Amino acid sequence: MGADTVTAGTDEKVCVEHLFKIFGADPQDTIRRIREGASKDQIYADTASVAAVADVSFSVAQGEIFVVMGLSGSGKSTLIRCINRLIEPTQGRILLDGNDIVGMDVEGLRRLRLNKLSMVFQHFALFPHKTVGENVEYGLKIRGMSARERREKAVRALEQVGLAAYADVPPDNLSGGMQQRVGLARGLAVDPEIMLMDEPFSALDPLIRRDMQDELLVLQQQLRMTIIFITHDLHEALRIGDRIAIMKDGRFVQLGTPEEIVANPADDYVSAFTRDVDRSRVFRAYMLRGDPHALSSDTTIETALERFASLGRETLFMVDEDGRPLGVVRRHDLERGGEKTALRDSLIDDFPSAQGSQELIELYTACATGLPIALVDEAGRLEGIVDPLEVFRLLGGGSEESAEQASASAASGDTERSAIQTGPLEMRRSDHG
Amino acid sequence: MADQISDYYTLPLDDWIEFFVKDWLVPNFRPVFRAVQWPIDQVLNGLEDFLLWLPYPVFVVVIPLIAWRVAGRGVAGFTLLSLIFLDLLGIWRETMVTLAMIVTAVTFCVIVGVPLGILAARSDRFYSFIRPILDIMQTIPPFVYLVPIVMLFGVGIVPGVIATIIFALPPVIRLTNLGIRQVQAELVEAGLAFGSTRRQLLFEIQIPLALRTIMAGLNQTLMLSLSMVVIAALIGAGGLGLTVFTGLGRLDVGRASLGGIGIVLLAIMLDRITQALGEGGRSKAPGQKGSLTRVFKGIVQGSKAYNEKS
Numbered sequence: 001m002g003a004d005t006v007t008a009g010t011d012e013k014v015c016v017e018h019l020f021k022i023f024g025a026d027p028q029d030t031i032r033r034i035r036e037g038a039s040k041d042q043i044y045a046d047t048a049s050v051a052a053v054a055d056v057s058f059s060v061a062q063g064e065i066f067v068v069m070g071l072s073g074s075g076k077s078t079l080i081r082c083i084n085r086l087i088e089p090t091q092g093r094i095l096l097d098g099n100d101i102v103g104m105d106v107e108g109l110r111r112l113r114l115n116k117l118s119m120v121f122q123h124f125a126l127f128p129h130k131t132v133g134e135n136v137e138y139g140l141k142i143r144g145m146s147a148r149e150r151r152e153k154a155v156r157a158l159e160q161v162g163l164a165a166y167a168d169v170p171p172d173n174l175s176g177g178m179q180q181r182v183g184l185a186r187g188l189a190v191d192p193e194i195m196l197m198d199e200p201f202s203a204l205d206p207l208i209r210r211d212m213q214d215e216l217l218v219l220q221q222q223l224r225m226t227i228i229f230i231t232h233d234l235h236e237a238l239r240i241g242d243r244i245a246i247m248k249d250g251r252f253v254q255l256g257t258p259e260e261i262v263a264n265p266a267d268d269y270v271s272a273f274t275r276d277v278d279r280s281r282v283f284r285a286y287m288l289r290g291d292p293h294a295l296s297s298d299t300t301i302e303t304a305l306e307r308f309a310s311l312g313r314e315t316l317f318m319v320d321e322d323g324r325p326l327g328v329v330r331r332h333d334l335e336r337g338g339e340k341t342a343l344r345d346s347l348i349d350d351f352p353s354a355q356g357s358q359e360l361i362e363l364y365t366a367c368a369t370g371l372p373i374a375l376v377d378e379a380g381r382l383e384g385i386v387d388p389l390e391v392f393r394l395l396g397g398g399s400e401e402s403a404e405q406a407s408a409s410a411a412s413g414d415t416e417r418s419a420i421q422t423g424p425l426e427m428r429r430s431d432h433g
Numbered sequence: 434m435a436d437q438i439s440d441y442y443t444l445p446l447d448d449w450i451e452f453f454v455k456d457w458l459v460p461n462f463r464p465v466f467r468a469v470q471w472p473i474d475q476v477l478n479g480l481e482d483f484l485l486w487l488p489y490p491v492f493v494v495v496i497p498l499i500a501w502r503v504a505g506r507g508v509a510g511f512t513l514l515s516l517i518f519l520d521l522l523g524i525w526r527e528t529m530v531t532l533a534m535i536v537t538a539v540t541f542c543v544i545v546g547v548p549l550g551i552l553a554a555r556s557d558r559f560y561s562f563i564r565p566i567l568d569i570m571q572t573i574p575p576f577v578y579l580v581p582i583v584m585l586f587g588v589g590i591v592p593g594v595i596a597t598i599i600f601a602l603p604p605v606i607r608l609t610n611l612g613i614r615q616v617q618a619e620l621v622e623a624g625l626a627f628g629s630t631r632r633q634l635l636f637e638i639q640i641p642l643a644l645r646t647i648m649a650g651l652n653q654t655l656m657l658s659l660s661m662v663v664i665a666a667l668i669g670a671g672g673l674g675l676t677v678f679t680g681l682g683r684l685d686v687g688r689a690s691l692g693g694i695g696i697v698l699l700a701i702m703l704d705r706i707t708q709a710l711g712e713g714g715r716s717k718a719p720g721q722k723g724s725l726t727r728v729f730k731g732i733v734q735g736s737k738a739y740n741e742k743s
């Protein structure tokens with residue numbers, strides 16, 4: 001059974017292979033039971049042992065944000081603590097840059113923690129007897145760095161999180177969000193290659209949590225660390241994860257990109273989470289990209305009609321010599337209007353366009369025009385088209401009915417401009433319902 | 434009629450113990466006991482000499498000043514009045530002797546107790562080994578070990594201090610252990626996650642965070658050693674205990690009460706000051722340590738000047 005092993009090329013930074021952590025008297029017996037397919041509850045009932053991590057395998061690429069999501073008690077904290085061996089794994093391999101750290105001696109382990117790894121904790125774990133600055137200096141101090149040098153580095157790390165002014169304040173005086181920024185700065189000050197974050201934002205208010213997520217993403221843009229991030233909040237996972245593993249009872253039940261997880265939940269456990277996800281914020285325009293068939297600007301009406309017929313399309317884009325879209329031509333405009341002599345006369349040049357990386361929520365207004373959306377690359381060239389119906393179908397959770405309704409409301413939006421503003425809101429509601 | 438075992442046979446445990454202590458322990462381990470006695474003797478004498486050398490006016494100014502820095506105005510005022518009152522009663526010298534005894538006993542309790550407490554916190558095995566010993570130490574009446582102490586160490590003030598140490602040691606060990614074990618697991622994890630050695634973890638995180646609890650243990654130890662003052666006088670320790678003891682012997686209520694009042698006042702002063710120290714231990718007050726050393730330097734310099742003049 002086990003979870004899929006995902007191998008990420010040559011730049012893999014962390015690789016965990018068949019990891020087990022058993023709390024209990026006879027771990028080997030428990031591992032045998034797990035291999036035979038016994039569930040965590042069953043094992044606990046039979047042996048009073050807890051299979052906190054049961055045969056987990058994954059790897060994380062350099063610079064990736066790998067998120068582990070699961071309910072409380074699913075083994076996330078145990079898993080992440082195995083990676084810096086705050087908890088001794090029972091069995092399995094953990095490779096950091098190809099070196100197995102399971103079985104590494106105390107000194108080697110300490111050097112590894114000193115130089116490569118760093119950690120941010122759920123309840124911040126700031127030292128109350130040290131000032132904010134001293135907290136951030138801690139990892140440098142125990143390396144034996146001189147007082148002045150470490151102070152400079154600490155202040156720089158505090159600047160990164162916007163708290164340089166608070167260096168001499170005790171951490172208890174700060175708000176939760178600020179305290180976790182200090183925790184983050186403490187982790188960053190040692191220039192870690194791998195950052196372990198155990199529910200770092202779970203103790204914060206939702207608004208502050210969002211800020212912190214954004215801040216982490218911005219920091220990650222600059223620093224390109226490898227981050228293993230734990231959360232129990234799927235929205236958080238979807239927002240910041242390059243890939244997400246869903247954990248349940250010590251196992252990974254699904255591992256994939258945010259889009260894969262939302263589009264194809266592996267089982268009921270996962271779909272219970274994904275059900276109330278706002279898909280419009282998870283999916284991006286490129287995922288619905290259709291072939292960029294287009295007409296050149298010198299096409300005649302006759303050839304255009306032939307192409308409409310052969311492609312079975314109702315609309316086509318017209319592009320210039322560089323491949324930049326000029327506008328949309330509708331088939332029924334051509335068939336109806338007899339007096340037009342050039343294709344250009346039927347061209348609708350007020351067409352919606354978007355970039356592939358945009359979230360679908362940003363496409364709502366565009367969809368409401370009823371016209372296909374031009375996906376353009378950075379140079380403005382047409383690289384694909386998105387059919388508004390596809391957008392509604394995806395956001396409607398695959399239900400035909402709601403897709404129908406959606407397209408109806410979109411069509412009405414075409415004639416009644418005022419409806420466009422309310423369109424997106426209604427869409428999101430029907431998505432949740 | 435006779436239906437008790439003791440009518441036929443009594444176990445001569447008392448003889449055995451006497452034999453064990455008198456004929457085996459004392460002759461074979463005399464050098465060991467001498468070696469134990471030596472450092473206590475040194476500290477005690479040094480301290481006593483220092484306290485008696487310290488001119489009274491300096492004492493009466495400086496101690497309340499410390500109390501004020503550490504514990505605030507109320508305690509400082511109380512300390513000042515108490516010190517004046519103790520001198521007024523004519524028991525200053527005895528008070529200083531007792532103070533030297535107490536401070537010596539507490540110093541050794543800390544020197545021995547804190548490391549043992551740390552060890553107990555780090556090793557469950559050591560803790561389960563030492564726990565019953567601490568239980569026995571705390572339940573056994575001190576009179577019981579006065580006799581072997583006299584046999585091993587003779588009579589005098591040092592054996593009195595040793596008895597006091599045995600009696601007062603358990604709280605330091607227990608509360609050091611407790612304090613370190615109580616440090617939040619996440620903080621210890623944070624320390625380890627950044628690559629601390631066990632030593633760095635201990636000195637950077639565990640001890641500072643356990644300080645409050647350790648100070649509470651110290652405070653208890655202090656109070657216990659004060660309660661041993663009279664008992665220690667039984668085996669030749671002087672000071673306020675002796676005042677009480679001789680008063681008892683002569684049925685001199687007045688004299689006994691003087692000793693009692695002295696002990697009580699000393700106890701309250703020390704209790705308040707160390708309690709406040711414990712509370713300050715957690716909140717960061719980097720200025721405090723500096724000013725205390727400055728105060729102590731001031732005491733020494735001022736006293737020298739005073740003694741040279743007179």
Ligand SMILES: Nc1ncnc2c1ncn2[C@@H]1O[C@H](COP(=O)(O)OP(=O)(O)O)[C@@H](O)[C@H]1O
Pocket residue numbers: 023050051052070071072073074075076077078079
């Ligand atoms: N020291 C321990 N001894 C026994 N069981 C433990 C211990 N630590 C964690 N567990 C158990 O392991 C499971 C996973 O815990 P944890 O990793 O903390 O989950 P999560 O972080 O996902 O909430 C839980 O069932 C928990 O009760």
Ligand SMILES: [Mg+2]
Pocket residue numbers: 076077078199
């Ligand atoms: Mg957890």
